[in-house]
Amino acid sequence: MKPRYTFGGDEHLFVEVDEEMSLDAFFKSLSMTRIIAERAIEGVTEICPANASFQVKFDPDVVAPGALLEEVRSIEAEAGKADPVLQTRLIEIPVFYQDPWTHETLMRFRERHQDPQGTDLEYAARINGYSSVEAFIAAHSGSPWFVSMVGFVAGLPFMYQMVERGRQIQVPKYLRPRTDTPKLTVGYGGCFSCIYSVRGAGGYQMFGITPMPIFDPDQKTNYLEDFMVFFRPGDIVKFRPIDRVEYDRTVEAVAKNAFKPKIREVEFDLRAFNADIKGYNARLEGMINGD
Template identity: 65%
Template sequence: MANNPIRYSFGGDEHLFAEIDQSMSLKAFFHGLTLTRALEACQLPGVLDICLANASFQVRFNPDVLAPQTLLDTLQALEADSEGDTTLATRIIEVPVLYNDPWTHETLMRFRDRHQAPEGSDLDYAAQINGYADKDDFIAAHSGTPWFVSMVGFVAGLPFMYQMVEHDKQLQVPKYLRPRTDTPALSLGHGGCFGCIYSVRGAGGYQLFGITPMPIYDPTQHLPYLQSEMVFFKAGDIVQFRAIDHQTYDDISEQVKKGMFSPRIREVTFVLADFVADPQGYPQLLKRGLYDHQCD
């Protein structure tokens, strides 16, 4: 499964940009993740930041410590060594979601003048344009297959996610015509083919489908699963949404307040070739690994 050559370009004196592909795909994401992890492992003096995106990445470096050509040569050598590497040791995480919740519903209805279909909700619109009979069928499709975290950013801790389905089954929903000035924290959003979880309250333009009681960014780090890192998600994580009812949402919220909540997490190995060979069955195998460890 050979990769296309990466296009490198320098931005000013301190940045090297790498364009892996012109569009997002699991193959492009894998290539970028492999290279950025390999570069991080090199521990080159002068590398300040490595920022992975959906089909590209950027490296910020100190040119007084690390010569630009040395950085470029290193990346090109790593690129040559990474050909055919399609295995990823990662984790799958269950994220509980109250779909069609009252808080995001109130917010999205406040901003209908900025929406393509002001007569309904965001879930109604998403179901219609994706060919589903109603929002319940759309929710089933949204939560039925795991998602890859392809990058983290925009605001602190916000994960962008790409569903592990064939290209023609991707859920596609455009962003609002004009962004909202308010979005509840921990809202589940969707724009284009990407899902996200808004880590903090603020502006946003993605369609709103629900909300999770599970914090994903906490500078106080009082929850067990956030004690090592205040930002929970990492590129390469696999997310499985679990639809919950209002009572379960309240129960988990109470556990969060008491500092007792921890999400269900399992270590898994994702093999891109296995997904390509069986794009419907392989994600379900990973999903079952959350509950019975049968994820080989």
């Protein structure tokens, strides 16, 4: 699909790179937004990247909509020639799967769910063909995830599973959204995993919870002192299952400002990844484990 350009009101240009999410679509979107930022186009006030699209906010009194459209279209060809290589972060996220807090919440809202008799994990395991919840958790935590977008609510990451399309987990959202979701819930909707940065309404399936804060507007958390939002588009995430003992220990360390996320600086090459997905993921696993 060629990118589709539409205007959103008088101040926004929306660019849909592709109708479906893929790492190729994300990289083209990322390349285009980077070039737009580098050109410092007069009148552009904000660039908002998404999973396979982006939006440019502009002042129509400074730059005419038609002129901006022509400029961004010219960038499309240039972005297509860019090397799909990204300097980014590989991050380990501890997750307490089947925790008591998301379990209590999901049981309160079973009438809004496709399977009122089971749990979210049981439902997700069954419709994806896994023999048990444990096997499903192993699949969810066994491969890395690519942060393709941060937003919707402040600090919330959308994460795309880095496996062959036929192996991707897919789970629909609740039939009707909940009015409550615990903070730091690891959720799932469609083909995206996420982490709820704040407590609130939500419709994604709930699989577990992380003890690691990812949003701090007061910037009192030691690793969020420079910026209140932890994730960035392009980050690569590796979930690590933990038990209640480690969860409590990590919560205590966070409270004392003694917790530091496990992060490695890496170079991600999309072409090398597509050529050998299993092997590339194994190398990423080795990097986060220090091998």
